[in-house]
Amino acid sequence: MLKRLTKLLSIMMFVGGGLLPWNATADKSSTSPGSMLPAFNSNQIERLLVQSLLQINAGQLREALNTVDQLLQDAPNFRLAHLVRGDLLMTFAQQSTKLGDHQDAALSDFQEEAKVRIERHLASPHEGKIPDVLWHMSPEQRYAVVVDTTKSRLYVYQNRDSQLHHLVDYYITMGKNGSEKFTEGDKRTPLGIYIADKKLEHKLPDFYGEAAYPLNYPNPLDKRHGKKGHGIWLHGTPQDVYSRPPKASDGCVVIANPDIKALAPVLQQGATPVIISNDLQWITPQEAEQRRQALDQALEQWRRDWESQDTEQYLAHYADTFFSDSGNLEKWKENKRRIQAAKTKVQISLSNISMFRYPNAPAPMVLVSFDQDYKSDILIDHMKKQQYWVWDDHRWKIMYEGPA
Known part of the structure; x- marks a missing residue:
């Protein structure tokens, strides 16, 4: 038999x-x-x-x-x-x-x-290890979600007592045509670092299950690379379906209804990072700490050079491929030289810093987010900022800077 x-x-x-x-x-x-x-x-x-x-x-x-x-x-x-x-x-x-x-x-x-x-x-358990994309979470970030498309798996980590704790992981469905979304309607799931917005409150068709949380695709890096499309969500399944095949969505990340309901405490803040990767790697927290040390130093030196109003030293932190919402590196340099020509005394402090290695990037890249407080004789400003730092010519340099 x-x-x-x-x-x-x-x-x-x-x-x-x-x-x-x-x-x-x-x-x-x-x-x-x-x-x-x-x-x-x-x-x-x-x-x-x-x-x-x-x-x-x-x-x-x-x-x-x-x-x-x-x-x-x-x-x-x-x-x-x-x-x-x-x-x-x-x-x-x-x-x-x-x-x-x-x-x-x-x-x-x-x-x-x-x-x-x-x-x-x-599989062998990942005891004592964390996803290699999670370098550092800010105190304000209580949770992080990491998706491994290769394994059809979603991992939830809690930031507790300044340490990352694995809470649970779930089976997921991704796009019919795999990952690395590039165009509208290609039925692929994007790879990158996104933020899950708050739960959509208006009634959705049963197809989306118990809840849906939009991701901010395309992010600034996606737009820079000409990636198109919209409406990438983390959502549930129809009531008559417990789970869907590994590759069955139009690009969204789909999990079972009990799982999307269980994730409500994780996602309800509307600011949870969702990192989508292919072939996720695992490292110890000590290795993550070692990897971010050089970037910590580069970020602090950038802050000091800006605060000292040493314009050329400050601008040396920006990569030739730099871009912002307002233009390229030359435009950025022109604006900064004009502003700093007056040599106004400024005070700059950074807090709530987070660092996430960007998945599947061609060169080492890290998304750095922080709260920035700027004070001068004529301006007091507080903003949430994000930067993409890239390993360029044996040092960390800024490839993008803008509001978070």
């Missing part, structure tokens, strides 16, 4: 280039204490799915059916689970139809969804 399910197991058998070990067990991680997320955790649903497939792999078909039935009590609209249950029932009835016999697009989607879910639960 187990042989009848051999092709069903094509969903799960070849993970990481080899067969799953017969004694493999699902990941036991759970939401961290203090996360303040709702008690419902869809990772439990996912663990039950993985458990059922592992039981099939071990020939424990009756146990697998019981596990799937338990899963479907909590998630009756989980289509992949229904597919597994149906094949188990057909096997018990000794019918010849097998999941692997149907090579249509829908089956391929189910196989890919099962594959990425299993990979998550059988």
Whole structure:
């Protein structure tokens, strides 16, 4: 009878280039204490799915059916689970139809969804490590969301006691044509650093699920590179669908309705960074600290040179490729030389600094955001500012500067 399910197991058998070990067990991680997320955790649903497939792999078909039935009590609209249950029932009835016999697009989607879910639960844990994009969060930033499109996964981190704490991670759906959005309607998910705005309050079609949070795509760097499009959201699924295949959206990041509801405390501020990356890498907090030290020094030297009104030293911090909302480097230099010609005494302070490595950039790049207080004899100003710093000619230089 187990042989009848051999092709069903094509969903799960070849993970990481080899067969799953017969004694493999699902990941036991759970939401961290203090996360303040709702008690419902869809990772439990996912663990039950993985458990059922592992039981099939071990020939424990009756146990697998019981596990799937338990899963479907909590998630009756989980289509992949229904597919597994149906094949188990057909096997018990000794019918010849097998999941692997149907090579249509829908089956391929189910196989890919099962594959990425299993990979998550059988992967080596990232204990003591953080995503390499999270260099430093400001005290005001309570949470950060990091999406790995390659793994179809969304990770939530909390900034607590000046340290990053992994709270939970969820399966996600991305664009039908993959990542690296460039044009309107290309059905791709953008890669970059974005801010999730507050939940859309007007009633949306059921297609968008329980909630939708717009991302600020295109950001200044996207616009610089000529990227087009709009309406990239983080949103849920229709009521009759627990989850969608890994590549099924028009470019949005889509997660299950229980997950989008659980994320409400994370996203409700309307200022949560959402970093979307391909093939996310992991480093220790100590490595993140080491990587940002040189940039810390460059940012402080930029502040000092500006405060001292040493115009040429100040301008030396800007890359030849610099751009702003008002023009290129030459226009920036012209304006700054005119303003600083009077040598007015100024005081400049920076606070609430955050640093996020820009994902998948051709050269090392970091988005730096901060609160800037400027005081002179004629002007007192406070603003939130952002800069893109790029590694250029063996040093950090500013490629973009503007309001955050």
